[in-house]
Structures are given as structure tokens and as C-alpha cells.
Amino acid sequence: MHLLIRVAEIKGRCPVYKKGDSFKLENGYRIVSDIPLCMHSLAALMPYYNALRVSEPENWGLAGKTDKTKAYVQCLDPSQYTDGGTAILEISKVDDS
Numbered sequence: 218m219h220l221l222i223r224v225a226e227i228k229g230r231c232p233v234y235k236k237g238d239s240f241k242l243e244n245g246y247r248i249v250s251d252i253p254l255c256m257h258s259l260a261a262l263m264p265y266y267n268a269l270r271v272s273e274p275e276n277w278g279l280a281g282k283t284d285k286t287k288a289y290v291q292c293l294d295p296s297q298y299t300d301g302g303t304a305i306l307e308i309s310k311v312d313d314s
Contacts, residue, residue: 218270219243222262223307225289231302234258241311245270257292258304265290269308279308286310 223239233255240250245267248254265277265288274280274288281287288308296303 219311219313220266220269221309221311222258223309224304225307226305227302228305229294229296229302230300231255231294231304234302234304242266242270255292255304257294258306261290261292261306262308265308270310274308281307 220242221239222242224234224236227234227236233253238252240248240252240254242262243249248259265279268277269279269288273285275285277288279288279290281289286309290306290308292304292306294301294303
């Protein structure tokens, strides 16, 4: 099982991502991306990425309000203080094929 990470929303002005950007985590450790990645977003994923591969987002308090199969986290940039942008990341499981 792989994870697809998609930028669902940006609060403020993100210098790296735009809404709809995405990348994949394959086999629990391999990042596959055609776009540049931001360390703030990777830091937000670190505590959860392995758990989300093998369990449900609801078990971790990360499930979406309307779609319980998707998890949501946000990057660590406090946009209201830095004049940057906070990216909201949507995480979903995708089949290995």
C-alpha cells in the first residue's frame, strides 16, 4: 500500500506548493515526486506516514469530516506570523499497482 499526498488547501502564500500538487510515498519510505518538496510538509507527515499505511485515519484523529478514508495534516509554517503559507495535506491510500 502506498500513500498519495495532495495539497488540499493553502492558507497564506506558500513559496513551494500550489493547491492540487501531489507526491507519493511508496512502500512506506520512498518519496516519488515530480515537484519540489518542502521540509515543513515532510515534518508534518513524519509522525503518521507508517501508521496511515496500515490503519485508518480515524484511529489517529486525522480523518476528514466527509471522507473518513482520507487523513489531513498541515505543514509547520505558521503563516499568520511568517507571511508564508500553511499547506493542508490530504493523505490517501493507493493500491500498489
